[in-house]
Amino acid sequence: VQGGSTAAGFPFYYGGSFADMLEQRLLQSAPERPVEVINTAMAAVNSYTLLDFVDEIIEQEPDIVVIYAGHNEYYGALGVGSTFSLGSSPTLIRLFLSLDHFKTVQALKALLSRIASIGKPAVEEGSGGTLMSQVVGEQSIPLGSRLYQAGLDQFRGNLRRILKRYQKAGVPVYIGTVASNLRDHRPFVSQLAEATDTEQFREAVRALATAEQRGDSVSVLLELVDRLIAIDSLAADPYYTKGQLLLRAGRDPEALDAFIAARDRDQLRFRAPQEINDIIRAEADAFDAVVVETERRLATTAVRGIVGSDLMTEHLHPNVEGYFQLASAFYEQLASDSAVAGWQQTITDDAARSELLVTEIDSRVGEYRIKQLTGSWPFQPAGTLSRYTLPERSEDPIEQISLDLFRRKVPRNVALDALRSEYLKQNNFHDALRATLAVVQRYPFLSSPYVSAASIMVEQRRLDEALLYVDAALDRDSSAEALSLKGSVLLAKGLRAQAIPVLESALQLNPESIPTGYNLAGAYALSGRIADARALVEDILRRDPGNADARRLAESLGR
Incomplete structure (x- = not known):
């Protein structure tokens, strides 16, 4: 398994990760053969790290490679918006990685890492700091901007090389589309375009707020939101508000479109835009990889068909049920393709769910990690030291x-x-x-x-x-x-x-x-x-x- 923090299983890890859930199910389906799912995923990495691992993974002669990645293209290590970036030239960065075995380059990387960490305290309980708050170099990457496009180009180029190498080595690849919290996560950063008439936009916001206070109908509120969008089509918040209003009106398919538009215009790019999934499908088709529509799988099981807090712990990391659905999507595709030798039986969702190895301590530690993550920026205002506290001792x-x-x-x-x-x-x-x-x-x-x-x-x-x-x-x-x-x-x-x-x-x-x-x-x-x-x-x-x-x-x- 390759990917970032979601593929690694944050915040539960172990039995709460889709990799472990998938392994458990495959062991039951093919009991006569050894099955081992090796998870190479880790937090804060993007397609550069995945590409860097490919040759070593091929050396291990895997039967199948599973990839779930795409959210970290902007802020993962060496990403175009990361605090540790070498610029937006993928060619230069790939050259840098290819020279990694030379001691001088290793020393340079260590030096850059130390420089990047100056003034940054270690992340500890109650500190309000998280890895998420430390990786961001560019807090504003507008839709369609130079950096936005550079992130897409970076992902496309690296994924193309990843899939090409696996294809040449004869290793089947199953790659999932990435999902995030659309329904219940307001955009982190919603900014106006430079050319927007700020006062006109503010007047439209005040008009909307007044109409809500009066209790005007949803149709009236939608007209006012559309006026905001007409003034500035790149601001994320109006689209999110429109999605919420459309849900109230029972117009769920339109609400989904509005939520997608809001996410794609969120200028703090922790959630992958829709174009990342478009790239996944196109590159997989070009190199005979199998696309597993994991985003669609989550949507089909989500409340009202829109992924929200029923399947996500915050902006993009699934809860236990969300991870179960990811594992099920990959499992069912492997079963459909007869991809695993020695397959004897297909394990139903109900049977697999009843035997999940997510323990009570996994769930509780996961909750603590989410409290830690959401207690600081960008979930809290910048400069706010939002401490989360846990008891030192417990009678339980x-x-x-x-x-x-x-x-x-x-x-x-x-x-x-x-x-x-x-x-x-x-x-x-x-x-x-x-x-x-x-x-x-x-x-x-x-x-x-x-x-x-x-x-x-x-x-x-x-x-x-x-x-x-x-x-x-x-x-x-x-x-x-x-x-x-x-x-x-x-x-x-x-x-x-x-x-x-x-x-x-x-x-x-x-x-x-x-x-x-x-x-x-x-x-x-x-x-x-x-x-x-x-x-x-x-x-x-x-x-x-x-x-x-x-x-x-x-x-x-x-x-």
């Missing part, structure tokens, strides 16, 4: 785990383990399993998370699934814990003959394990090996005289 154990994770006091795997333990205290096996499976997805090479998942499945009496997970654990590490658990699961399934050698192996690895010895003694007894069972029970009672279960088993065995 899950909130405390979330706070510690957000403040990076603990790594995520430790936080998830604490979350699992908290749920188990509450006998909440469903959410405990979700937290454990989130660790499995992130660290599939570790044995212990599979053992933990299998243990919870045993509590839920999901023995067949537990056996699959404990076998996966044993594939990674033949630990005494995993062998003991497998033996107990086999016993619970009534498979004593299979359970005995497994439990014997577990006991050989850990002779001090009383639970393993007890289970093996029970298996021996049920199999008629009374002497072997008695010897194990007596050994347990020597080490743990108060063990009531072992004493009852000893009494049942007799002398």
Whole structure:
């Protein structure tokens, strides 16, 4: 996966990203083959970074490349409006990147980075500063201006090179159209053109405000908004107001057009204009890439067919449902194209949604990140130090785990383990399993998370699934814990003959394990090996005289 912060999964990341959701679904659809979705996306990068990664990605011989990018062309690293820009010449910038392996160029980049950061404090909780507020060099890029066109040319040229290289290497590319919050996000910057009669525009604004206060009809208000647009067709706010009025009138298709016009005229260019998607479609067609209409997918599921806060956390980052829809769009296209070898079954949206690995701490940390982002410019007025505050300590154990994770006091795997333990205290096996499976997805090479998942499945009496997970654990590490658990699961399934050698192996690895010895003694007894069972029970009672279960088993065995 290639892209910026949306492709990376901000603000949730991990199970809340569309990449992880897609991987989880593909694993279920093709269970007989290894599936790994590698996410190279990161915040504040644009098509230059994507292009820079292409050769290294090709070296890994991927089956498919998924791209979701386009919002960062102006303010991403080396973008035409970024604080770290080398100008608007794509040729010069690509040359700069191609020389990156030379030590002199690396030193120059480091120097430029230090210069760019002078006077900029580190972004910390409560500081009111964000990466978003630090990357903007040009706060006003009007529609159709030189910089606006330079951003489009930059994207077109880089995307063309990206797709051409993948095509030459024989790597299929699935590229999504980008979506943003149209309905519920007012433009960041709405400015008048230099030639506009400012006083005439202000008079028209006052007339509109007066009409609203009088309670005039929507049709009257629309006429007044159209007058504003006639005075200055490049100002963004009148189009946004028109979209809201058209929604009130029930004229949703026209409202959509007005919201698109408002976004495209927003001079602070964090949201990609419609022309970015036009470029995606044209370049994909030229180089045999598959266009996934992710923007359209979000619109079809949005309230009234216009993407808003029902699918977005702020101006362009999706919420969990929004990310789910992005993942579903890519998944369905891959299924339709039979693009994944070993495909056995198609997972429905309902089934996939019920098994999402977005935990409660992921959701809470995501909320904290959104509060941090929207607490400063450009969501707040420039110069306003808008602090967001979070408690230092919380009586709610899950909130405390979330706070510690957000403040990076603990790594995520430790936080998830604490979350699992908290749920188990509450006998909440469903959410405990979700937290454990989130660790499995992130660290599939570790044995212990599979053992933990299998243990919870045993509590839920999901023995067949537990056996699959404990076998996966044993594939990674033949630990005494995993062998003991497998033996107990086999016993619970009534498979004593299979359970005995497994439990014997577990006991050989850990002779001090009383639970393993007890289970093996029970298996021996049920199999008629009374002497072997008695010897194990007596050994347990020597080490743990108060063990009531072992004493009852000893009494049942007799002398």
